[in-house]
Structure formats: C-alpha cells, structure tokens
Amino acid sequence: MIDSLPRNAAATARSRLALYDALLSLKTPDEVDAFLADLCTPAEVRAFAERWEVARLLDAGGKSYREIAAEAQASPTTVVRVARFLKEMPHQGYRLVLDRLGAGARS
Numbered sequence: 477m478i479d480s481l482p483r484n485a486a487a488t489a490r491s492r493l494a495l496y497d498a499l500l501s502l503k504t505p506d507e508v509d510a511f512l513a514d515l516c517t518p519a520e521v522r523a524f525a526e527r528w529e530v531a532r533l534l535d536a537g538g539k540s541y542r543e544i545a546a547e548a549q550a551s552p553t554t555v556v557r558v559a560r561f562l563k564e565m566p567h568q569g570y571r572l573v574l575d576r577l578g579a580g581a582r583s
Contacts, residue, residue, distance in 0.1 A: 530558040
C-alpha cells in the first residue's frame with residue numbers, strides 16, 4: 477500500500493538514518509546478501525552491482541566508456557552517469573569506497 481500523504485522531511489531523515497544503521501550493522505558478505513535480498517528486488521541489486529562495476533572499471537582506467545559498458549553489461553548512459561558522479565558530484569561516495577578498498581578490492 478502506498479502512503480497517500482507525503483512524509484515530512486524529519487521522518488524521511490530518520491528512516492534513512494535507520495537504514496544506514498542497519499547497513500552498518502552487517503558484518504559479512506553473507507549478511508549483506510541476505511539483507512539486500514530481503515530489502516531490494518533482484519533487479520535493484522543487479523543495478524547496484526552494475527554501477528559499482530562501472531565505477532571500478534572507470535577508476536582502473538585504460539578503457540573507453542563503450543568498452544566499460546560492454547564489460548559491465550551496462551548502458552552507455554549508466555557509464556556516463558557514474559563517471560559524472562566520480563568526477564563532479566559533491567558526495568564523492570564512489571571515491572570514498574574506491575579509495576578505502578584500494579587495490580585489494582574484489583574483482
């Protein structure tokens with residue numbers, strides 16, 4: 477059932493923080509997998525994985541956007557969007573995680 481009334485900003489912020497706390501409580505890849513399987517549709521999880529793969533390939537360099545799209549099985553639009561977030565957007569979430577994981581990131 478969809479709420480007919482819009483949520484206020486404070487309630488939305490509380491819900492987001494509760495989600496972040498839930499994500500931060502996960503300790504293993506199996507726990508993350510189980511939580512995401514319950515929380516997201518399979519298509520949503522695939523989309524997250526696809527964007528992350530694009531970010532990793534862009535960060536590694538040496539490939540054209542077209543090559544990255546083919547390798548990640550992503551649309552060229554997704555590659556451009558992820559590239560824009562890597563380079564221009566103020567959040568820098570991709571950059572934070574890429575730097576934290578460094579060269580040891582999973583293939």
